[in-house]
Structure formats: structure tokens, C-alpha cells
Amino acid sequence: xxxxxxxxxxxxxxxxxxxxxxxxxxxxxxxxxxxxxxxxxxxxxxxxxxxxxxxxxxxxxxxxxxxxxxxxxxxxxxxxxxxxxxxxxxxxxxxxxxxxxxxxxxxxxxxxxxxxxxxxxxxxxxxxxxxxxxxxxxxxxxxxxxxxxxxxxxxxxxxxxxxxxxxxxxxxxxxxxxxxxxxxxxxxxxxxxxxxxxxxxxxxxxxxxxxxxxxxxxxxxxxxxxxxxxxxxxxxxxxxxxxxxxxxxxxxxxxxxxxxxxxxxxxxxxxxxxxxxxxxxxxxxxxxxxxxxxxxxxxxxxxxxxxxxxxxxxxxxxxxxxxxxxxxxxxxxxxxxxxxxxxxxxxxxxxxxxxxxxxxxxxxxxxxxxxxxxxxxxxxxxxxxxxxxxxxxxxxxxxxxxxxxxxxxxxxxxxxxxxxxxxxxxxxxxxxxxxxxxxxxxxxxxxxxxxxxxxxxxxxxxxxxxxxxxxxxxxxxxxxxxxxxxxxxxxxxxxxxxxxxxxxxxxxxxxxxxxxxxxxxxxxxxxxxxx
Amino acid sequence: xxxxxxxxxxxxxxxxxxxxxxxxxxxxxxxxxxxxxxxxxxxxxxxxxxxxxxxxxxxxxxxxxxxxxxxxxxxxxxxxxxxxxxxxxxxxxxxxxxxxxxxxxxxxxxxxxxxxxxxxxxxxxxxxxxxxxxxxxxxxxxxxxxxxxxxxxxxxxxxxxxxxxxxxxxxxxxxxxxxxxxxxxxxxxxxxx
Ligand SMILES: Cc1ncc(C[n+]2csc(CCOP(=O)(O)OP(=O)(O)O)c2C)c(N)n1
Ligand code: SF4
Numbered sequence: 001x002x003x004x005x006x007x008x009x010x011x012x013x014x015x016x017x018x019x020x021x022x023x024x025x026x027x028x029x030x031x032x033x034x035x036x037x038x039x040x041x042x043x044x045x046x047x048x049x050x051x052x053x054x055x056x057x058x059x060x061x062x063x064x065x066x067x068x069x070x071x072x073x074x075x076x077x078x079x080x081x082x083x084x085x086x087x088x089x090x091x092x093x094x095x096x097x098x099x100x101x102x103x104x105x106x107x108x109x110x111x112x113x114x115x116x117x118x119x120x121x122x123x124x125x126x127x128x129x130x131x132x133x134x135x136x137x138x139x140x141x142x143x144x145x146x147x148x149x150x151x152x153x154x155x156x157x158x159x160x161x162x163x164x165x166x167x168x169x170x171x172x173x174x175x176x177x178x179x180x181x182x183x184x185x186x187x188x189x190x191x192x193x194x195x196x197x198x199x200x201x202x203x204x205x206x207x208x209x210x211x212x213x214x215x216x217x218x219x220x221x222x223x224x225x226x227x228x229x230x231x232x233x234x235x236x237x238x239x240x241x242x243x244x245x246x247x248x249x250x251x252x253x254x255x256x257x258x259x260x261x262x263x264x265x266x267x268x269x270x271x272x273x274x275x276x277x278x279x280x281x282x283x284x285x286x287x288x289x290x291x292x293x294x295x296x297x298x299x300x301x302x303x304x305x306x307x308x309x310x311x312x313x314x315x316x317x318x319x320x321x322x323x324x325x326x327x328x329x330x331x332x333x334x335x336x337x338x339x340x341x342x343x344x345x346x347x348x349x350x351x352x353x354x355x356x357x358x359x360x361x362x363x364x365x366x367x368x369x370x371x372x373x374x375x376x377x378x379x380x381x382x383x384x385x386x387x388x389x390x391x392x393x394x395x396x397x398x399x400x401x402x403x404x405x406x407x408x409x410x411x412x413x414x415x416x417x418x419x420x421x422x423x424x425x426x427x428x429x430x431x432x433x434x435x436x437x438x439x440x441x442x443x444x445x446x447x448x449x450x451x452x453x454x455x456x457x458x459x460x461x462x463x464x465x466x467x468x469x470x471x472x473x474x475x476x477x478x479x480x481x482x483x484x485x486x487x488x489x490x491x492x493x494x495x496x497x498x499x500x501x502x503x504x505x506x507x508x509x510x511x512x513x514x515x516x517x518x519x520x521x522x523x524x525x526x527x528x529x530x531x
Numbered sequence: 532x533x534x535x536x537x538x539x540x541x542x543x544x545x546x547x548x549x550x551x552x553x554x555x556x557x558x559x560x561x562x563x564x565x566x567x568x569x570x571x572x573x574x575x576x577x578x579x580x581x582x583x584x585x586x587x588x589x590x591x592x593x594x595x596x597x598x599x600x601x602x603x604x605x606x607x608x609x610x611x612x613x614x615x616x617x618x619x620x621x622x623x624x625x626x627x628x629x630x631x632x633x634x635x636x637x638x639x640x641x642x643x644x645x646x647x648x649x650x651x652x653x654x655x656x657x658x659x660x661x662x663x664x665x666x667x668x669x670x671x672x673x674x675x676x677x678x679x680x681x682x683x684x685x686x687x688x689x690x691x692x693x694x695x696x697x698x699x700x701x702x703x704x705x706x707x708x709x710x711x712x713x714x715x716x717x718x719x720x721x722x723x724x
Pocket of ligand 1: 028030082383426455464
């Protein structure tokens with residue numbers, strides 16, 4: 001059987017295609033981006049004309065996927081963990097409407113915050129919405145879950161969450177593919193009112209969701225992804241979730257783990273396996289990537305019953321990614337610690353590329369702001385966030401997509417004038433537009449700088465959905481065209497740009513300045529590809 | 532057979548091309564592979580690494596446990612030192628000595644080289660110069676793979692075949708150049724280990 005050396009994200013892309021998916025809907029976000037990119041480049045996806053264009057944000061993505069499910073076809077929506085915050089409204093409600101065609105919500109968490117603002121654990125959302133969660137421990141499971149998750153969704157009639165973490169997303173291993181399933185036909189929901197969440201209907205559907213929990217429990221107990229592994233030393237029982245299972249087995253290759261282990265890759269937690277472990281073992285150790293979700297639910301408020309070790313009692317760190325070393329330590333295993341890093345080794349943080357247009361924008365902004373007190377530039381998420389670091393140190397915030405504009409407005413409301421927002425073109429399209437409307441409606445005294453590199457660069461240079469539309473969006477929202485300016489951020493335009501910033505910072509009202517020059521990485525990729 | 536390798540470098544230096552070549556060779560040898568990569572934020576000129584695990588038995592963890600790597604293979608000298616906590620007691624340190632300076636506080640390169648040479652099992656090689664001699668600095672990663680090859684238990688001819696397959700569509704000249712780079716790197720390591 002031929003094995004493909006797939007990244008976890010690629011395994012999911014291939015699994016979804018092979019599972020008969022008709023559309024992937026996503027907004028880029030590390031570590032989820034390459035799922036959609038894989039599908040975009042895939043020949044079967046092309047031949048079947050599977051929907052695979054980027055959405056404006058995670059909310060529009062998941063809603064569109066739900067629409068495709070309504071029409072009977074199989075759809076997947078992919079996002080990074082914080083993307084699910086943006087899509088949370090539809091996510092929770094979709095559990096109540098349920099699905100028609102199978103719907104998988106793939107969410108990639110980033111413990112240790114390699115490329116994120118936080119390390120929230122999406123399993124809480126899955127539990128909150130009361131839907132089944134799949135958490136692969138290997139690339140093969142990631143493939144299988146993406147492929148067969150649609151059937152699970154159609155069987156349970158709710159969306160299914162596929163939760164991965166950075167390490168699995170960006171690690172490669174052999175995957176065996178299965179037969180490619182046909183796509184679903186267009187079919188309407190059998191109950192025409194299924195998707196109408198008017199209170200009277202919603203109450204009924206919610207009760208349905210509650211009573212379905214028994215089925216979800218039964219499926220977890222029967223799941224091929226969950227199992228009880230025998231062990232002779234009952235002084236300890238181990239619950240290992242998702243990829244944490246691999247870190248455990250690393251220390252006990254070939255079935256040599258002396259302790260009984262419950263491997264978890266499908267939730268709700270299978271009660272039979274957990275109960276058996278609890279009954280047989282003196283103590284339990286919980287290994288889970290992310291927050292102590294399983295640990296908390298087994299521990300209970302009063303910590304009665306079997307002693308439980310994990311992230312809450314200090315056996316494992318409370319935050320950050322797990323690894324084989326942390327698990328060795330939790331098991332009391334002595335290991336050679338390697339060699340120390342010599343003290344002369346310096347940090348090498350990421351930085352803006354030499355020649356990046358954001359640099360010119362920051363240089364001009366700093367000069368124009370020299371006469372004002374510090375702390376007036378609210379920023380957002382993208383390459384330009386690196387303007388927080390030397391040599392620029394221009395910005396004072398980076399919170400969530402779109403918050404630059406609204407925080408600048410709030411600060412201006414409080415009297416910090418001028419307040420400035422620095423936002424990228426894709427972030428503006430994602431979540432900046434509504435905030436700008438608020439500012440226009442109140443004639444807020446803010447300057448919004450939309451640093452337009454015609455690309456979603458932070459995540460690798462995807463197409464930006466606001467491409468070619470930014471001025472018309474601003475005019476449409478009601479920004480005075482006399483206060484919308486475009487400039488090419490280049491050294492030779494520095495003086496002009498400084499002047500423009502000065503002038504608009506002084507203007508009492510909403511102004512928009514658009515420094516526009518294509519991301520140099522994207523430009524060179526484009527040139528390479530056209531060769 | 533087992534080879535746990537930390538690949539190290541700076542975002543943009545293309546350390547994954549080494550992993551791809553080695554992966555091809557390992558697959559052809561019917562070996563199993565797991566390989567964790569760095570994507571995202573740190574690619575923008577930051578420190579990047581990859582954990583590459585090759586074995587004839589099933590591999591569990593995607594990450595190499597601390598103190599157990601057989602080899603650190605770095606395309607940049609300072610980066611070779613960053614991952615020392617992963618190196619096993621018998622492990623090898625193979626590194627390029629051309630610094631990639633994109634930070635203002637890059638340490639004195641002589642001190643970096645001195646730290647590298649403290650390791651009895653190290654190969655410090657000027658891969659950029661050798662690559663230039665074979666035709667292009669872009670072949671420097673293949674010089675590095677060559678320099679590491681004596682310490683990886685995969686037949687050298689399989690690694691050569693891997694390179695042939697990867698560069699095949701770029702034409703015979705590119706294949707020859709990269710093979711040349713690989714062999715020069717290997718020769719250097721054998722003479723200077
Ligand atoms: C809700 C949410 N979705 C996705 C991301 C991931 N993300 C961070 S920055 C970014 C792209 C920003 O693009 P743009 O605003 O155009 O700035 P650029 O990186 O191109 O400078 C994305 C997709 C995130 N942090 N939060
Ligand atoms: S990738 Fe593009 S936007 Fe990001 S720092 Fe480099 S040039 Fe600037």
C-alpha cells in the first residue's frame with residue numbers, strides 16, 4: 001500500500017476530499033492554513049470543482065459551509081483557534097439547527113502560542129456546543145477523521161469538531177489513503193423548519209440536541225479512536241488525549257507501558273473506559289494538549305475519589321505545549337538532559353523583511369507623531385504587528401482582528417486625540433469594516449491607516465478579499481472622499497507621507513490613509529511562478 | 532536503525548530542502564519517518580528548526596526527546612548551538628560556519644566557532660564556499676546534507692537517488708551540481724571528523 005508523507009494539515013485536506021466534500025470554507029490562520037491550500041492545489045478538487053476559495057473571515061466561512069450542508073452536501077470549515085471566537089455565534093447555533101449534509105469544523109489550536117495571541121483550547125467550545133469532538137493522535141487518524149467525519153456528522157445530525165494542535169498540523173508522517181467517496185447530491189432538509197431558530201422551534205431542537213447526547217456517548221464508547229490498553233502496574237492509570245498519547249508511548253515503545261492507558265481521540269469522554277481505569281487504578285494521570293479540560297471534569301470540585309495528577313497539581317505545567325520530556329518527568333523517568341546552550345547565543349526574533357512597505361509606513365508615522373505624546377497607535381494582527389519591536393516601536397496594541405479601529409475610536413471617545421489605527425488590508429476586510437462604520441456614524445476623531453500590501457502575508461501570502469476594493473468600501477461606509485488618501489510607501493515618498501500623516505492626524509473626523517505596495521515576498525513568488 | 536536529527540537554520544534558508552532529500556532516501560529504504568516543521572510567524576527571518584525522525588520501527592512522538600538526538604544539522608553556526616539540549620551524549624554536531632546576520636546583537640563569530648569546536652564530535656564546514664565552487668551558493672544545503680551523511684545510517688547511494696528525484700525536473704545540470712555538492716560535503720566530513 002502506498003504511503004503518502006503528509007503533514008497533519010495535508011492529511012486533513014486529502015481526507016476531506018476523499019470523504020466526498022463539496023466545499024472547504026476558511027480564512028487563513030496558522031496552523032490551519034495549509035488544509036485549504038492543499039485542497040486549492042489538489043487535482044481531484046479541481047476536477048470535481050470543489051469550492052476552495054478563501055472567505056472574508058471565519059464567521060462567513062462557517063456560515064457558508066452550513067449553507068452547503070443545508071443543501072445536502074458535505075462541507076468543511078477550517079480555522080485557527082481564535083478564528084472560532086469569530087465564528088462562535090454560528091458554531092453554537094449550528095449545533096442546534098443540526099446539519100443536512102455532513103459538516104466538519106476543523107479547528108487548529110496553538111499551545112505555546114507559536115504564532116498566536118493566546119492558547120485557548122477549542123475542545124471547550126465543542127463541549128459547550130455539545131457536539132462530538134475528534135482529536136487525532138497521528139496523521140493517519142487525521143486523514144481518517146476528516147474522511148469519515150462527514151458520515152459521523154450525518155449520523156449524529158450535528159456538526160463535528162476536528163481539533164488539532166500545531167505539532168500535529170505541521171508534522172509529517174506516512175498516511176495510507178482509502179477509496180475516494182462520491183459527493184452527496186443536492187437534497188433539501190427533510191424538516192423545512194430545521195434551520196429556523198425561532199424560540200418555539202429552537203427550544204424543541206435544543207431538547208433534541210440534549211437527548212442526542214446519549215448517542216454521542218455511545219459512539220465515543222464504540223469509537224475506533226478510543227481504547228483501553230492493558231497494563232500490569234495499577235498504581236497509576238493514564239488518560240492520554242490526542243497527540244499526548246504519542247509522547248507517552250515514546251517512552252514505552254512496542255506495548256511496554258506498565259500502566260493501563262486510556263487513549264482518547266473522540267469526545268464526549270467514553271464513560272466505560274474512564275470508569276474502568278478509575279476502578280482499577282490507585283491514581284490517575286491526565287495527559288492532554290491545551291487546558292485541563294479532561295482533568296477538571298474527572299477531578300470534580302471537591303477532589304474526592306481517585307487522586308488525579310496533571311496540569312492542575314503541578315505534575316505538568318499549567319500552560320504551554322506538552323512534549324516527551326515533560327511526560328518523562330511526570331512519570332518520574334530520568335533522562336539525559338543534553339548540553340547547555342552557550343550564553344552567547346542570541347535570540348533571533350522574526351522581523352519585517354528588508355524592503356517591506358510596512359516599514360516605510362512606520363518610519364513616516366513615527367516622524368509625524370514625534371510632536372505628540374506616545375501610545376496613540378492601535379494596531380492589529382499581521383506582519384505589521386512586528387512594528388511593536390525595535391527599531392519602530394510604533395504600536396501600542398494587538399488584540400484581535402479588527403480591534404485597531406474600534407480601540408482607536410474608544411480612546412478618541414475618551415479624549416486621546418489624535419488616535420490612530422494601523423491595520424492590514426486583509427484584517428480590514430476580516431473585521432475592520434464594521435468598526436469603521438461605527439466611527440463614521442459618530443464622526444470620531446481617528447485616522448485609520450490601512451497598510452495595503454495586497455496580500456494576506458502573515459500566513460503566507462494568500463489572496464486578500466478586499467483586493468482592489470478598499471477605497472470604494474471606505475466611500476461606501478461614508479468616509480469623506482477628501483480624507484481618503486493613497487500613497488506608495490517607498491523611501492522616495494517619505495516626506496510626502498509624513499506630511500499626509502500630519503495633515504490627517506490634525507483633521508477632526510475620520511480619515512483613511514492607504515499606503516499601498518505589494519508585499520515583496522508575494523511579488524517575488526508571483527514572478528517565480530510566472531517563469 | 533534510528534536517526535533522530537535536528538535540522539536548524541534561519542527562516543528563508545530552506546532547511547526543509549534537506550529534510551525532503553533525506554525523506555526521499557528514507558522512503559526508498561522502506562524506513563518510517565516523522566518530521567515536525569516550523570511554519571508561521573518564525574519563518575520571517577526567525578530561528579527555525581525541524582525534528583526529523585527516521586527509523587525501521589514505528590515512531591511515536593513527533594518531537595525528539597531532549598538529550599537524544601543523534602545529530603544536529605545546522606545551516607547556520609549560531610543556530611547549531613541553540614538546540615544543544617536535544618543532543619545525545621554520543622551525538623554529532625554538523626554545521627555550516629557562514630553566519631546569517633540579521634540581528635544587531637549577533638555575537639562574535641570566532642566565539643561561536645570556538646563553542647562549536649568544544650564538541651569532540653563536530654564537523655564545521657564552510658558550505659557556502661564549497662557550494663560556490665560547485666556552481667551556486669544555492670547548493671549549500673546539499674553540501675550540508677553531504678557533510679552529515681556519514682553520521683546517518685542510510686546508504687549514500689539512496690541519498691544520491693533522492694537528490695536525483697527531487698531535482699530531476701530542473702534539468703541534468705542542476706542534478707549534477709547538487710550531487711557534486713553532496714559528495715564534496717561528504718568528503719570534507721570524512722576528512723575532518
Ligand atoms: C480571528 C483570526 N483569524 C486569523 C488569524 C491569523 N492571522 C493573523 S494575521 C493574518 C493576516 C493579516 O493579513 P493583513 O492584515 O493583510 O496583514 P499582512 O500580514 O499582510 O501584513 C491572519 C490571517 C488571527 N490571528 N485571528
Ligand atoms: S512577508 Fe510581506 S508583508 Fe510580511 S514582512 Fe515580508 S514583505 Fe512585509
